Amino acid sequence: MSDYDQPLRAVAADVLLAVECGESLSQCLPPALQRVALNERPALQALCYGTCRWFHRLDSELNSRLKKPIKSQDRIVHHLMLVALFQLRFSQQASYAVLNESVEACRALDKPHLTGLVNGILRSAEREGAPEPQDDASRFSHPGWMVEKLRHNWPDSWQAILEANNAQAPMTLRVNALRFSRNEYLALLNEAGIEASATRFAPHGIQLGRPVQVDQLPWFADGAVSVQDEAAQLCTTLLDLAPGQRVLDACAAPGGKTCAILESQAELAEVVAIDESAARLPRVQENLDRLDLHASLLEADAADIEQWWDGQAFDRILLDVPCSASGVIRRHPDIKLLRRETDIVPLASIQLGLLEAMWKVLKPGGRLVYATCSVFPQENHRIIQRFIKQQSSAVLIEPEAQWGTDMGAGRQLLPDPISHDGFFYAVLEKPES
Numbered sequence: 374m375s376d377y378d379q380p381l382r383a384v385a386a387d388v389l390l391a392v393e394c395g396e397s398l399s400q401c402l403p404p405a406l407q408r409v410a411l412n413e414r415p416a417l418q419a420l421c422y423g424t425c426r427w428f429h430r431l432d433s434e435l436n437s438r439l440k441k442p443i444k445s446q447d448r449i450v451h452h453l454m455l456v457a458l459f460q461l462r463f464s465q466q467a468s469y470a471v472l473n474e475s476v477e478a479c480r481a482l483d484k485p486h487l488t489g490l491v492n493g494i495l496r497s498a499e500r501e502g503a504p505e506p507q508d509d510a511s512r513f514s515h516p517g518w519m520v521e522k523l524r525h526n527w528p529d530s531w532q533a534i535l536e537a538n539n540a541q542a543p544m545t546l547r548v549n550a551l552r553f554s555r556n557e558y559l560a561l562l563n564e565a566g567i568e569a570s571a572t573r574f575a576p577h578g579i580q581l582g583r584p585v586q587v588d589q590l591p592w593f594a595d596g597a598v599s600v601q602d603e604a605a606q607l608c609t610t611l612l613d614l615a616p617g618q619r620v621l622d623a624c625a626a627p628g629g630k631t632c633a634i635l636e637s638q639a640e641l642a643e644v645v646a647i648d649e650s651a652a653r654l655p656r657v658q659e660n661l662d663r664l665d666l667h668a669s670l671l672e673a674d675a676a677d678i679e680q681w682w683d684g685q686a687f688d689r690i691l692l693d694v695p696c697s698a699s700g701v702i703r704r705h706p707d708i709k710l711l712r713r714e715t716d717i718v719p720l721a722s723i724q725l726g727l728l729e730a731m732w733k734v735l736k737p738g739g740r741l742v743y744a745t746c747s748v749f750p751q752e753n754h755r756i757i758q759r760f761i762k763q764q765s766s767a768v769l770i771e772p773e774a775q776w777g778t779d780m781g782a783g784r785q786l787l788p789d790p791i792s793h794d795g796f797f798y799a800v801l802e803k804p805e806s
């Protein structure tokens with residue numbers, strides 16, 4: 374233990390308890406990192422992400438080992454044991470250290486009456502090894518409803534999707550085309566000894582051989598590159614941007630795509646970036662500042678156009694709607710714990726509502742790109758089909774793309790174990806008259 378007053382595992386258990394209560398890792402991990410010594414922070418992050426990733430498998434094992442569930446006031450000890458099981462099953466950590474430190478953490482959590490239980494359960498887990506998963510939810514370590522939904526939606530690829538969701542995502546960069554060509558930046562990475570290659574589909578993308586801290590990337594602070602998945606970068610290839618256009622990014626925070634738009638066409642008349650989250654909007658400005666770009670930022674509900682629209686229609690709209698994020702689970706494994714099956718219908722209705730509202734502010738002859746990081750058709754091509762049924766004048770454009778699968782009303786990318794995330798794009802045009 375360090376000067377900090379709680380052992381690493383106790384803090385990790387606390388983070389997992391917060392996730393179980395509905396907080397995302399990006400909300401509860403940063404303050405938790407401050408509670409451990411600097412050199413322990415990467416380990417805390419790895420424990421929290423890893424335990425979320427394998428939560429459903431580990432939880433099933435733990436429940437089968439417990440004679441009766443742990444009382445609700447002691448629930449944190451359940452999470453402490455999940456963290457320990459994660460280490461026993463998925464890390465190189467010596468098992469005696471996992472056992473001893475978990476018992477010590479149990480005491481530090483002020484649960485001395487449960488140290489015997491922790492010790493006993495972990496000892497038998499170590500001795501007996503991992504049990505054979507009893508069902509697909511524990512085999513693939515996903516909530517049962519998600520496994521069923523994916524099996525139903527993707528009868529040929531559901532297992533590949535679930536496996537890709539458990540893989541380590543690569544670190545991918547978007548080269549700021551206003552500063553460097555992709556080849557120039559690849560050469561800089563090569564000089565810095567960072568293994569990297571060009572992405573297959575995104576024209577400014579570079580995938581790194583292994584993740585690095587951003588401050589190791591040449592000229593990062595000066596805006597040479599941004600971290601962005603290859604699938605997310607594809608939005609600019611669909612918008613057909615040209616000088617003089619007025620562009621709306623309707624759900625913009627943290628601004629990854631706003632910046633990609635500005636980098637890919639330097640002579641736009643204006644980019645308006647809206648987000649309803651006051652907490653997230655400053656992230657857009659931070660990204661713009663680092664890249665030395667400019668956009669007009671608005672904190673508003675994009676669907677409530679009377680609240681924010683000045684009556685000037687947009688030539689291009691990017692609508693990157695709030696969604697289940699089921700295509701980016703490998704980067705955000707807490708989604709497995711946070712998302713509920715009952716979230717999808719309300720999300721779909723928000724998505725359709727946003728699309729209907731954005732259609733009103735699109736210029737005749739203008740183009741709208743609808744995007745999600747979801748792999749559920751309910752949020753994707755079915756939204757587009759529902760919209761086209763109401764707006765029969767909307768023209769569906771078939772992008773000339775090498776990536777993804779044509780769904781008849783948009784293109785779907787499934788998460789790829791070695792490259793891009795799961796994403797969906799549809800392109801709609803409004804007729805001139």
Ligand SMILES: C[S@@+](CC[C@H](N)C(=O)[O-])C[C@H]1O[C@@H](n2cnc3c(N)ncnc32)[C@H](O)[C@@H]1O
Binds near residue numbers: 647650696
């Ligand atoms: C998928 S994220 C956007 C990611 C962003 N486009 C990027 O590439 O960095 C969806 C965003 O939509 C925002 N949002 C949700 N509902 C909204 C609404 N009705 N109006 C405006 N923004 C909304 C959320 O706060 C969230 O930041």
